[in-house]
Amino acid sequence: MEELNQREIEVKWQKKWKEEKTFEPKVDENKEKYFGTVAYPYANSILHIGHGRGYTAPDIFLRYQRLQGKNVLFPLGYHISGTPVLAVSDSIKRGDQEQIKRTKDALREYVQTEEEIETLIESFKDPMNIANFFSGTIEDSLDSIGVSIDWSRQFSTGDANYQKFIEWQFKKLDEAGVLVQGKYPILYSAADQNAVGEDDIKDGDTDKVTLSEMTYILFKLKDEEEYVAIATLRPDALFGTTNLWINKQGDYVKVSVDGQTWIVDKEAVVKLEHQFDEVKVISEHKGEEFLDKVCITPLIDREVVIYDADFLDPNHGTGIAYSSPAGSPHDFMGLQDAKKEGRVPEDLVPIVSVETTDKKGNIIEYKGSCAAEDKCLKFNITSSTDPKLEDAKQELYKEEHYGGKLNSEAGEFAGMYIKQAKDKVKEKLVGLNLAGTFYETSRRAVTRGGDKVLVACLDGQWFLNYKNQETKDKALSVLDQMEYQPHKLKATQEGYLNWVEMRPCARKRGIGTPLPQDTEWVIESLSDSTIYQMLYLVYGIISREKITSEKLTSEVFDFVMLRRGQVTEVSGGSGISEEVLNEMQAQVTYWKSFDLRYTGGTHLSNHLSFLIYHYSLIFDQEYWPKKVAVGGMLIRDGHKISKSKGNGLPLVQVPKQYGADLYRLYVALAANFDVEMDFREEDIKGLSKKFDRFKDLISLSLEQEKVEYSTLSSTNKWLVSRFYSRVEEYKEFFDSMRMREAYVSVFYEFMNEINYHQRRTSEEETSKVLRFIVEDYLKVMTPVIPHICEEFWSKLGNESSISLEMLSTDTEEFIDKEIEELEEIISTLVTSISRELENKPEAKMISIIQARTQRFELFDTLKGLLSQGGKPDFKKIMGELNQRFGDDKKFIQKFVPKTLGSGLSFYLSQEDERTLLEDTIDFFKAEFSVDFEIVNAEDVEMNSGTLVPGRPQVVGR
């Protein structure tokens, strides 16, 4: 057979797997099934090196399941619903050069000429073309790193057939009574009359805009049935109100809001219109018309006056503010400035309404008239425009939030902590019809088109309602029978299930399935990705039979997924043959739900929560999901992979630059899969050497003839035994999804033992042993480096694919613990001798000193005591030993407690130990080129404080 390089080997086997449909499993009642899934990738660009980890990790685990003889299904589709594809398309339409360049770079991985690229870019003005193009690249990318996916079942969330399934899902949810309508605040553009997402907002990706929930409070004008409306984040500051601010130059209106007359800035009207039901402007006014009017502070009936302020932002809140200077550095400085300019009377002073204690419970004494003044002094603030005000505010708010209590100014709220008072005050005011929720954007924002972004409360928003206890209980019982990896995430998940209440599930923009109950709306892209794993089970047949969407009626899914209805009727109603319907149902019955879902940790709160709810609402217990494993991100050389950094090496480049096997090996070894992993150029280079050594070792071994186990020397049996001990360990690690530890053991650590063995014997002997274990060695390595293992496997003359082989199970006969323990004594000695010679390079003679006879007796006694069963009785053991070996108290005190856990380590009798050492002396001589002697501790002058059986001491002279 001609020698192929790594790259050629990888391509060769990838092709072969595809041709032979190696990873397209069939229903097989005689084989245990294992159904693994991963979140389908989003098809708005090509995959990069970071994505690779998310597929490699589960692939390694699923390939291990095949080694266990299981029938493994690992399907995948593509996600295109929602806004990201739209966003790319819009950017291209807009002529966003950065986006166009990025997209072109991605295209270059797959398209040869610039002409074709231009054509494609042009076609991307239709978002569906983007989705279709990139879907195609995903299969290619994942194949290139050897992910064992069954592509015959692929679909995209934009497919008509997929959408029929989603429609069915929503009908089921509706039947379960969780689909409801209500009001909901969202970011909105009044000009576009549409919801806006991050991608629609100018700089929305770099400077996020969020909803900020404010409280509006109404101050009644004295002797009039009109209210001045202010909006605040701190309703508890109401009690410190000294006055209201209005801009005398500003334009204000009287507006009727749900029956009340409010005075607000003109700019606020559009916001009110989108957040309240009935909003109507009554009249327009200049700010100065309201100056010096008296208002009533709600709850405490304090009369406050409206004064002029030039610092108000007409776009923020209602454009009118209350001033609570004692607790707000901004208000305090505002007041100072106003005094200087004579806009307020001299005698207007801060009203302290909060008393704050520090962490030790002592009341904080503030300098000046109030806390805000103290902070202004501390931060050296002298004007109302000082940027340091923000820091002062943060510090004071934090202090008051944790340690502040309202004082007697707060009437019935006196004594209440600020933390609770915020909500309680608001609650009370709402009850009086003098306050409510008012939403504001977290920063001033405009759309890319330049229109103002505001908050609108949408009427008729569709929700999934997970609030009811009955619904929650069902979901919790699904969770109850699930396993999480890492385990502690199960508790986290439970928290999320309890926390989720009303989830908006449809939007007015984006790609997706129209909501069957109300086709004005499109099903939101996380809600359409919850139980879709079930669709894989039948999609192979749907594609093969070219079934079209109009045939996929609800009855079909009821029959296939839930075994409801009669096949004859369903067939008649849909036009799908009975045979095919039965075949589809059989797939679902066999594969049931997924045994593993591998996903990112951020999905716990949303995707996985909905998934669990939806399974619980639609499927019977037999079809509930089994296991969730959470994987971490991949970063490169300490940096997050991001578009702007351009450090996302395209995944298809990975096999070219490093090799698929090496990449996979690296992913398996560099970090536990559940934590963030740093892909470091340095490290993968180092690993490459070890990988080459592995290949050399296997190649050499293949030149050997396989021999009988009984003919192997005991040192050779040692290596065999070490290998199979490690295989046992490997299985345990894998069973608890600790892939990294499994491979540290069989790859790194075992290779160290191979090296030791080679030194202990010879290269040829080592090859002989490796030949003996090579089949199983290749098998345990197959999940992580499948290509090279296939190649070696075929060199051994096998016709079948190693990917579908089973790991040998009857290997206990090759594990010989005694041989391992004996060699352990030798190898420890080798290390000690090296060390001694390092310290005394001039030594000509090495003495190997055995422990005193009495120590052997002590060990025998201790062994007897420890083996008495049950938990070792510390006091009894110490007592007995001290009595019998009184002159060794110091040693007993120090050494014996350590043995209470896992017992004494292995040791031989004094005579047997001596025999072993004598037998090994030739090896030592050859290895170190000095003379050796074996002596007893009794016979030499030395401090033998810690010298114990099984660990002779080494002294050179």
Place this chain on the structure above:
RNA sequence: GUGGGGGUAGCCAAGUCAGGUCAAAGGCGCUGGAUUUAGGCUCCAGUCCGUUAGGUUCAAGGGUUCAAAUCCCUUCCCUCACACCA
């Protein structure tokens, strides 16, 4: 604000749930050696302090225990996710 994750030697990173042969796996780096004309590769050894005995370590402090990186409490620091966004 709400809810998570974490701090281990020069660096990366296991170990913590189930306390005990834990001065703490593995890798990288570094030092020395073997091999080599030399370098590289590969292999061997060392890498908290100390020549041994021993001493001092797992963010800091305290506690429980015969025994603590591991359990409990306190403090400090880093980090992630929070709803229409996949």
